[in-house]
Amino acid sequence: MTPMPSPVSRFVAAPLFFVFLLAATTFAATPTEKVLHNFQGAPDGADPTSSLITDSQGHLYGTTPNGGTGTNCGNYSGIPGCGTVFELTPPSASGGSWTEKVLYSFQGGNDGAVPVGGLILDRDGNLYGTTSAGGDSTGADCVSSSLPGCGTVFRLSPPQASSASWTESLLYVFQGGSDGSQPQSGLIFDGKGDLYGTTYLGGSGYCDGYGAGCGSVFELAAPLKESDPWTESILYSFNGLGGAYYDGAGPWGGVVFDSKGNLYGTTSAGGASRCYSSESDCGGIVFQLARPTAKGLPWTENIIYEFGSNAYGSYPMSTLVFDKNGNLYGTTEIGGSGGCTDESDFPEGCGTVFELSPPASGTAWNISILYSFTGQNDGAIPLSGVVFDEKGSLYGTAVTGGGQGDCFWKGVPELGCGTAFRITPPATAGGVWDETTLHAFAGGSDGANPSGGVIYKSGNLFGTTTGYSSTLAASPGTVFAIRP
Numbered sequence: 001m002t003p004m005p006s007p008v009s010r011f012v013a014a015p016l017f018f019v020f021l022l023a024a025t026t027f028a029a030t031p032t033e034k035v036l037h038n039f040q041g042a043p044d045g046a047d048p049t050s051s052l053i054t055d056s057q058g059h060l061y062g063t064t065p066n067g068g069t070g071t072n073c074g075n076y077s078g079i080p081g082c083g084t085v086f087e088l089t090p091p092s093a094s095g096g097s098w099t100e101k102v103l104y105s106f107q108g109g110n111d112g113a114v115p116v117g118g119l120i121l122d123r124d125g126n127l128y129g130t131t132s133a134g135g136d137s138t139g140a141d142c143v144s145s146s147l148p149g150c151g152t153v154f155r156l157s158p159p160q161a162s163s164a165s166w167t168e169s170l171l172y173v174f175q176g177g178s179d180g181s182q183p184q185s186g187l188i189f190d191g192k193g194d195l196y197g198t199t200y201l202g203g204s205g206y207c208d209g210y211g212a213g214c215g216s217v218f219e220l221a222a223p224l225k226e227s228d229p230w231t232e233s234i235l236y237s238f239n240g241l242g243g244a245y246y247d248g249a250g251p252w253g254g255v256v257f258d259s260k261g262n263l264y265g266t267t268s269a270g271g272a273s274r275c276y277s278s279e280s281d282c283g284g285i286v287f288q289l290a291r292p293t294a295k296g297l298p299w300t301e302n303i304i305y306e307f308g309s310n311a312y313g314s315y316p317m318s319t320l321v322f323d324k325n326g327n328l329y330g331t332t333e334i335g336g337s338g339g340c341t342d343e344s345d346f347p348e349g350c351g352t353v354f355e356l357s358p359p360a361s362g363t364a365w366n367i368s369i370l371y372s373f374t375g376q377n378d379g380a381i382p383l384s385g386v387v388f389d390e391k392g393s394l395y396g397t398a399v400t401g402g403g404q405g406d407c408f409w410k411g412v413p414e415l416g417c418g419t420a421f422r423i424t425p426p427a428t429a430g431g432v433w434d435e436t437t438l439h440a441f442a443g444g445s446d447g448a449n450p451s452g453g454v455i456y457k458s459g460n461l462f463g464t465t466t467g468y469s470s471t472l473a474a475s476p477g478t479v480f481a482i483r484p
Contacts, residue, residue, distance in 0.1 A: 031438040031483065031484050032482065033420070033441075033480050033482050037100045037479040038445075039467070041080070042068060042080040043081070044084075044100070044102060045064030045066070045068060045081075045102060046067030046477060047067070047079065047467065047476060047477050048065075048465075048479065049452050049464070049466055050116065050118035050186065051452045051453045051455060051464075052455050053118065058090045060088040060462060061087050061127060062085075062086055062088075062119065063083065063084065063115040063117070063118065064083055064086065064115070065116050066114075067079055067080075068081035068084040070082030070083070070106050070107040070108045070113065072109055072147075073114070073147060081105065082105070082106040082108035082134065083105075083113060083114050085115065086100055087100070087103050100479075103127075106131060109134065109148070111152075112149070112151070113131055113132075113134030114131055116131075117130050118185075120186060120188065120189065126155050127166075128155050128156075128171075128187055129154060129187065130183040130184075130185070130186065131154065132182045133150070133151055134149040135151055136148065142182055150173075151173075151183050152171075152172065153171045153187070153230075155168070155171055171230040172232050178202070179203075179234060180201070180202035180216040180218055182199060183197055183198060185198055185252065186254050188254065188256065190257070193222045194219055197217075197254055199218065200215050202216060203216035203238060204234070205239040206240070207240040207249050214238040214240040214250065215237075215238045216235075216236060216251075217235045217255060217263065217289060218233065218235060220232050221233065235263070235289055235298075236301050238267060239270075240270045246270070246271060247271070247285065247301060248270035248284060248285040250269045250270065252317040253317055253330075253385065254319040255289075258322065262289060263299075264286070264288050264289075264322075265319070266286050266318065266319075267284050267285050267287065268333075270284060271285040271303070271306040271308065283307030284307050284315050285316075286303075286304040286305045286365075287301055287302065288301070289302075290302060304356060304365045307332060310336075311337060312367055313332025313333075313354060314333070314334050315335070316330055318331045318385030321386060321388065323388065323392070327356065327357050327358070328365075329394060330354060330356075331352065331383070331386060332351055332352045332382075333382070334349050334381065335351065336372030338350030338374040338375050339374060339375055340380050350372070350374060350398075350401065351373045352369050352373070352382075353394065353423060354367055354369055355367070355368045370433045371435050374401075375401045377402060377403045377416075377419075377440060378401065378402075379399075379400065379416070379437065379440075380399075380400050380414040382396055382399070383397075384396060384397055384451060384453030387456050389456055391424075393422050393424045393425065395420070395422050395438075395461055396454065397419065397452070397453055397463060398418055398421060399450060400414050401416045402415075404417060404443070405442040407448045407449055416440060417440075417441040418440075419450075420437075420438045420450065420454060420461060420482055422435070422436045438482050439482055446478075447477065448475070449466045450480075454482075459483060462479070463480055464477060464478065464479050464480070
C-alpha cells in the first residue's frame with residue numbers, strides 16, 4: 001500500500017506541546033544556545049523530530065525515529081535502527097552535563113518502529129506515544145520503505161526495581177484499513193484517562209485513487225481492568241476529495257481539547273480550495289470535531305478554515321494551541337508573503353504563524369497572519385507548532401533559513417540550517433507582532449534543521465535538531481536549550 005503522495009512527505013514533525021519545569025542550565029544574558037546531548041546513532045538514538053516533555057524532577061523525555069538497537073529496519077534514513085525513547089537527566093550542579101539514557105529501542109516487529117510523534121506522561125510515571133510503522137510483522141505493508149506494520153500506540157512503564165528495564169505494552173496495533181494507519185503525532189488524555197490522536201492515512205475515506213485512506217481521528221478507551229484490552233473508536237475519517245464533500249486529508253499534527261470537550265486539529269492537505277489534481281495539491285484545513293450531544297451519536301466535523309490563499313499559508317502540519325480567550329494558534333509549512341519561490345512544485349512563501357479567532361456570532365472564524373517568514377535571517381518552513389510564555393509571546397522553530405551554514409533541507413534552497421524564534425504581541429490591539437531570531441543554527445556543533453518545536457518554562461526553551469545538513473552528512477541530531 002503506497003502512502004498518499006503529499007508535500008509533507010519531504011518532512012518529519014510531531015508537534016505536541018506541554019509546560020515544563022526549569023532545568024539546571026546556565027545561560028548568558030543574551031539568547032544563547034547550549035547543546036545538552038549529541039546523538040550518536042545506533043545504538044543511541046538518531047534524528048529526533050518530536051517535541052520534548054518533562055517530569056516533576058526536570059528530566060526530559062523524547063523519541064527518535066531512527067537509531068537504537070533494532071535490526072529489522074535496515075538503514076531507514078541512512079542510520080541503522082528502528083527508533084528509541086530516551087531520557088535526559090539534568091546535572092546535579094549548575095553548569096554540569098546532562099546524562100542521556102535510552103529507555104527503549106524499538107525492534108521493528110510486533111513492538112513497533114519509527115516513533116515520529118512526542119510523548120505524554122501519566123501520574124504514575126508511564127510514558128505513552130505512537131510509532132508510525134511496525135506493530136504486526138505479518139500485517140499490511142503500510143509504508144513505502146517496506147517496513148512491516150501500520151503503526152502502534154504504546155505505553156512504557158518505569159522499572160519496578162533499580163536493575164529492571166522499562167517495559168513496553170502495546171495498547172493498539174493499527175491494521176491499515178478503516179481503523180487508520182501511520183500515526184505521526186503524539187497523544188492527549190481526557191479526564192477519564194482515555195487517549196486521543198490522529199493517523200496520517202487509513203480510515204474509511206478514499207483519497208483520489210491511492211487506496212490508503214485520508215487519515216482519521218481516533219479514541220482509545222482505557223479498560224476497567226488492567227488485563228483487558230484498550231478499545232479503539234474512529235471519531236472521524238477524512239474524505240479528501242471523495243464524493244460531494246470536500247474536507248481534509250493527511251492529519252500530521254495531533255488534536256487539542258477546548259473547555260467543552262470538542263477536539264481541534266489540522267490536516268496537511270485536502271480541502272476544497274486550490275486543488276489542482278489531488279488532495280495533496282490542496283492547502284489543508286483547520287477542523288473542529290464537536291462532541292456528540294447524546295451517547296451513541298457521532299462526532300461532527302466542522303471546517304474552521306481552509307487554506308486556499310497562499311497569502312494565508314498552506315499545508316499546516318502542526319498541533320494547535322489555545323490562548324485563554326479561546327483563540328487558536330498554529331503554523332503553516334509554506335505560503336505567506338515571504339520570498340521562497342524555488343521549491344519545485346510547491347507554491348511560493350516561506351510559511352506563517354497564524355491566529356484563528358472564534359466567531360462572536362455565526363460560524364465563521366477569523367484568520368490573522370501574525371508573521372510571514374521571509375527565508376532570510378528569520379528562517380523558513382515552520383513545521384512544528386508554537387508555545388506561549390507567561391507574557392503572551394509565542395516561540396517555535398523553522399526548519400531551514402536563518403542565514404547560517406549551508407543546510408539544504410530536502411532541496412529547499414533558503415540559506416541556513418534553521419532558527420528558533422519568538423514573536424511578541426503588539427503593545428496595542430491591531431498592531432504588528434514583532435519577530436526575534438533567538439538562534440540561527442549553523443549546521444556545526446550547534447545542530448541543524450529543528451523540526452520538533454520547543455517547550456518553554458520559567459524562561460528556558462528546550463528542543464531538538466534532526467541534524468540533516470550538507471555539512472554534517474546526516475548527523476544524528478541534538479537536544480538543545482536556549483535562554484531567550
